Amino acid sequence: MAISIPVEHVLYLAALLFLLGLVGVLVRRNVIFLLMSLEVMMNAAGLAFVAAGAKWGQPDGQIMFMFILALAAAEVAVALGLVLQLSRRFETLDVDAADELSG
């Protein structure tokens, strides 16, 4: 066994990453950056899974991470399509411009 990193540390890192991503989502108006922040958040969740899997010695965590990878790929595919549409219709990458669903 190599040097074992306490699982708490990994979770702190994941939380930090998640927070970073969240802040990115909230403060960036450029939709590309928003998507990138989203990726960060997702990877934070994945990291937490992996850490938990390692802690319990189960493969589930890694399997979940595989799922998240697939999900992220799919999500990016859809999201980039939306980004294209956004830039075509509104001629901007600012998400706040697309607020037509306001009540």
Place this chain on the structure above:
Amino acid sequence: MEHLWLVPALPLLGFLVLFLTEGRLPDRVVAVVGAGSVGLAALVALFVGYQFTQSGVASHPQVLWTWMAVGSFAPTVTLHLDSLSLVMMGVVTGVGFLIHLYATGYMWKDHEEPRGYSRFFAYMNLFVFAMLMLVLGDNLLVLFLGWEGVGLCSYLLIGFYHRDGANGYAARKAFVVTRVGDTALALGLFLLFWEVGTLHIQDALDQAAALDKTTVTVICLLLLGGAVGKSAQVPLQTWLPDAMAGPTPVSALIHAATMVTAGVYLIARMQGLYLESADARHVVALVGLVTLLVSSFTALAQTDIKRILAYSTMSQIGYMFMALGVGAWSAAIFHLMTHAFFKALLFLAAGSVILAMHHEQDIFKMGGLRKKLPVPFWSMAIGSLGLMAFPFTSGFFSKDAILLTAWTEAGWLYWGGGVLAAGLTALYTVRMMVITFWGETKTEPHDASHGGFSRTNMWLPLVALCALSIGGGWFGIGVLDDTLGALIEVDSHFSPVALATMAMPILMIGLGWLIFTGRINVQGLVDSAVGRGLRRFFAGGWGFDWVYDRVFVGPFVWFAKANKGDFVDWTYRLTAGVVRATHYVAALTQSGRLRWYAANMAAGLVVLLLFVAGWL
């Protein structure tokens, strides 16, 4: 007597023909159908009446069909002939025919719409039908059918010239005011039915004696309410003067000879009920007396010839009510008949005058017409004599019978009131005659008739009614004895009371002649402050309209206007408003901005986590 059903059926047929042809018949055919159907009905009535008097039976019912049968309530449509309905049927068809005949001339080319002639006679025939159902029905529900039917026709005919909004208003007023009375009548029927279990008149009357006295009085008063409305008695009299907006033959037929006397007929018909309640009879007499005096004074101050006649109609019906109240049952019906003769005559003659005056009705714009319109003048003079109860004209016999019975049965108050009103009647009648026919000519009359057809048709009924007005009193009224009981014997026709009764009109005719031809100058009296005030008060019909406008019409209209939006709906609108307000608040959170949603989600997550961790 099995042809009795034809009497109402013929005018109904006339109506249906005129109604279904939509006025496409030529006017001459319309005249034949309109007047002919009523004329035929009159002939059948004469024939049936002859058979009836010969047969010696007291009454003859003819069952047609069961109207509706619901539980114990099963009124039939039955025609009932007895001496009372015989007299009424005779008046309605006989006088009705004469007036129809007159109208064929009067309405000739006198209409604002191409089909007006046909429409007029359709309504008139429907009226005669309804009136016949009223007097022939042996069931109060059938009577009510006729009762409402004549009211409807009265409405239609008052508003016959419907382009003038004022006529429409008068028509609606007549309908609504009489409907107030009808409401009372309907309630009377309800109460009577639940008390005796039938609306069949004879059956109900037979059980009247067994009823609780208070109940009988209440029923009688409710029926009186209906009678008061239909017969234009105080306090529901205000519609009749306005009803003069209708064509003059209508005023003669409906608002003088027949419909307005329906109330008298109703009370006479329900005699058995009223005999059980002295209180109710007292109220009937009082209503008659009050109306008599109120309308006599009012007539003195009118300037419109038809309104004078209208108020005189009210007062004469007042006599009839008084007669019913004091127990002079057959005298009331006798007066009803003679009144139909002379009042129809007066109206028709007045109609001829009005036509010759280019539809001017103000007597002060007439004058000196005696020589220029001889036929209307003499007709009107004869009619006036009847109205004033000049000795040995028809009106004299009937009014005399009423006043003498009032003296013996009800005492000096009713007799005195009646005699005073008789004097007033003479006074305003002389006033009307003198101002219209004597003095200088103010408007030149023109020949309003359209050739011979129209003139003969208007002339004939006048002559016939003249004869009836003079001689109609000699018919006597013995025929009514088996239905209503004989007249109460009067002590002597030469007692002081009887002589005073007879002398009053003659004295007042003389006095009126002196005043209105200017031989006695009363101008100072008339122009004094009191005189002017009284005149205005009388001219306005004692302020009844003024009060009703403020007490009933005003608040009703005010409420209707104020509540046009329906305050009940406010509750629902308020609910909808609350929902909508909530929606606006909730919608504020939905900005459409992705980042705002994400922030909210994050904040929500934090709150949730804190909650789970137990820190909240």
Place this chain on the structure above:
Amino acid sequence: MILLAILLLLAAGVVAWASERFIGANAPRWVSLTAFAAGLAWAAFECWSGAADGLYAAQSFEWIPRFGINVILELDGLSLLLVALTMFLGIVAVVSSWDEMETGHGFFQFNILWVMAGVVGVFTAMDLFLFFFFWEVMLIPMYFLIAIWGHENKGYASMKFFLFTQISGLLMLLAILALVFFTQAATGEVTFGYAALKNAGASLPADVRTWLMLGFFVAFATKLPSVPFHTWLPDAHTQAPTAGSVILAGILLKTGAYGIIRFAVPLFPEASLDFAWWGMLLGAASILYGGVMAFSQSDFKRLVAYSSIAHMGFVLLGVYAFNEQGMQGAVMTMIAHGFSTAALFMMAGALQQRLHTREMSRMGGLWKHAPRMGVMTMFFVVASVGTPGLGNFVGEFLALLGAFKQNVWLAVAATVGIVVAAVYGLHLLQRSFQGEPNPQIEAMDDFGFREMSVMALMMLGLVWLGVYPQPVLEMSAATIAGLGVLP
């Protein structure tokens, strides 16, 4: 046979819709007319063939046996009368909207036919689940009729109609379910059948009965409508196309009245008897308030709509009088009102089509241009103010007569309503057809053969009901006796 009639209307609806595309714009109304005529013929046939055991026709088979839900359709005297009225007014509705529509003929007729199919179901269903099913079936197409082909404010009106009916219907659904569950608790059997529930009602606790009765009552009183649940009606009527108004006033209101007579009262006779005073009070209030509100309107159609509220007051008054006269009066009022008000709405539609307004201040003196329309308006106004000799009088008189026995003062108040009726009825006639001709109207087409023939039928109907109502009274008498609520 009954189910067949309902299916006929439903199928005709689909055919009418399709025929517009495949045959032409004229086809749907002919399909619809034929279907209603066939329906009327069927009703006449059932009437002619007579009743066995009080029923002119009956059908029943299982639907969802697990929950005791069956298809039970029965045609007794009252149902037959109302079904015949439905079919007849179907014809009137089709004729009155003959050329009112620009587009969507097929879907329009589809909706009319489906509403009527629902109505026939409501009048014949003897299973509460089935009844509720049809109750909803008739609601949706009616909503479409108002929402699509209505006038300027149709969105508001149709939504209001929908919400009122739906919310009150929900109350009824709850009451139905509660009744079924309570009955199950008492007898151990789950059933929605009318006959079973009618007998089981007596075993429920008193306060439960009252609440359930109120659930039914509110649903029906909203449909009727009675004050204070009436406010959807003026809006819905005013905005609906002519056919919609004819159906709404002529038939849909009657489903409320029918519901009270068939369900609310017989299912809970004791609770209803306790409630009678309130029912009559609401009736009298509807008569007077509806009358005053009708007088205050300046819109021809809205006036007629409020007058319907007043007329339906007589139904409530009569039913809760709890005697034969009152009950028969209610039934007669329902039928006569179907004719008189349908005719007046047809008139309103005809005027709107010709003048493009319903405001009476922009009418006046129309008699000059259209004497036939004038005479017809006069006739139906005269009928609706309750003139003897016409159907409405028989109904109103009997209702008042019955009410008088139950409660004198409420009957007196209601009788005053006939004065108010005269006020608003004559007001309507005066402002539209009489008076000085409005100079802005130069000409107006009078009624032609098509309209006159329908009008003449309705006139004949009212005269018949007014002069010889006995056949109708006898048909409903059997039903009323069968309800078992009268002393």
